Amino acid sequence: MGEVELMETSDFFEGRQGQEGEPMTPLAQRNPDLCTACEAPPDARCLQAEINEAALCSLILDLHDGLVQNLFAAFSQVHSLRQAIAREGAGTETSSLDRHLRRIGELIEASLQEIRSFVGAFGPEELGEQDLGAMVEGLAMQREDLSGIPIQVEVAEDLPPVSLPVKIALYRILQEALSNAYRHAQARHQWVRLFQANGSLHLEVTDDGQGFNPEEVLGPGPTKGSHLGLRGMRDRVRMLGGEFGVESRPGQGTTIRVRIPL
Template sequence: LCAAAINERYLRRIGADLHDGPAQLVALAALRMDSPALVDPATSSTLREAEIAGIHKTLGEAMREIRGICNGLVLPQIETQAIADILRLAVAEHERRTSTNVLLTLPERLPELGTSEKISIYRFVQEGLNNAFRHGKGKGQQVRATTKGGKLLVEVVDTGPGFDPARSEGLGLAGLRERIESIGGQFETLTGPGGTRLVITLSVEEQP
């Protein structure tokens, strides 16, 4: 690749990192600003203060991610952990930030993956769940991982009203698609009135 193409790809990756990470956290904080705990005059001061504290913590995480991207750092909890723990981390963080529930389904064993694959899967689940919260109101949120025939499938599912991919696949889903395809994977969006299913497929070494 020529220098211009390499530079363009690098800039697009930074844009995807900013969108899929800190921008999503800021968006969640903005959504919570309109939560009943803050806009309902009847809300107790205890609940209101807890909601404000949650928003403050989410914005703090966004700032830490921005600093990490600026320093060219890989999130340490992703680089050193197994993929099952990374999926649990992404789900737990989403549940805490949004006060919603996510059903996580994992097989007994998952393959070992490189850092690029780990980061891509983490960002996929993070963006997929944020999409489920934004478009599907957090209804029926699920994250599933399965392995079969040398393939790893990771799915993010919700039972919301769905959305128009042609109008909604902006930097978020488009950036995810490019990220997954850059590591040799496939990205699929299935959405309709019954909900949305985002799926990535990666080739992996089969476990003995």
């Protein structure tokens, strides 16, 4: 397929032209289940206000001080075991044991890395000042390095300050959307747009990969297998009283749209 064309801001959740020139009805109308246009749980926005940023801050510190130290200790144990095995010599049993230990070590390292980037993005000193646009650009650059897929980022200059829960939700959603495009789409390009319009903050993540049928993943019914990423994105947006939509078809690329009221 060709590249997915990015839509005009004002057309975001309104009727507009589709990728192949057909008129498009609003996302919510086309697929109410997928769009999950949060019929604003009446107190969803209060919920956002109630989330205590100080508690979040302390949770992030606990993650760092507790989990990181434990993971690091576990990693050292694995390292010592591998050294002991190396001293024993390489029998079939020991080399299979070493393979498993190496894998465990890699998983622990990946978890340490993940916590470090999260704490790096939301550490106490960044809490107040962390600029949303810079956070999005930084994460996209990090993913571009990891995946080798070029990511074009467009961040509006007039973004308002947002609360920590909103920042964390956007960070996680972007992380998952970019990771999905890398893992499932065989995309050649990705696009990220962040802007405000009509009293809301909008995040759009597009790839030109193989696409899929979102209804199979987000439609009613139990989650198939362990696919939690898209449902998690949708739940995060719901919690903030916003709207979440996925546009994708096999062979047609994918666009994730998020709108969060300001």
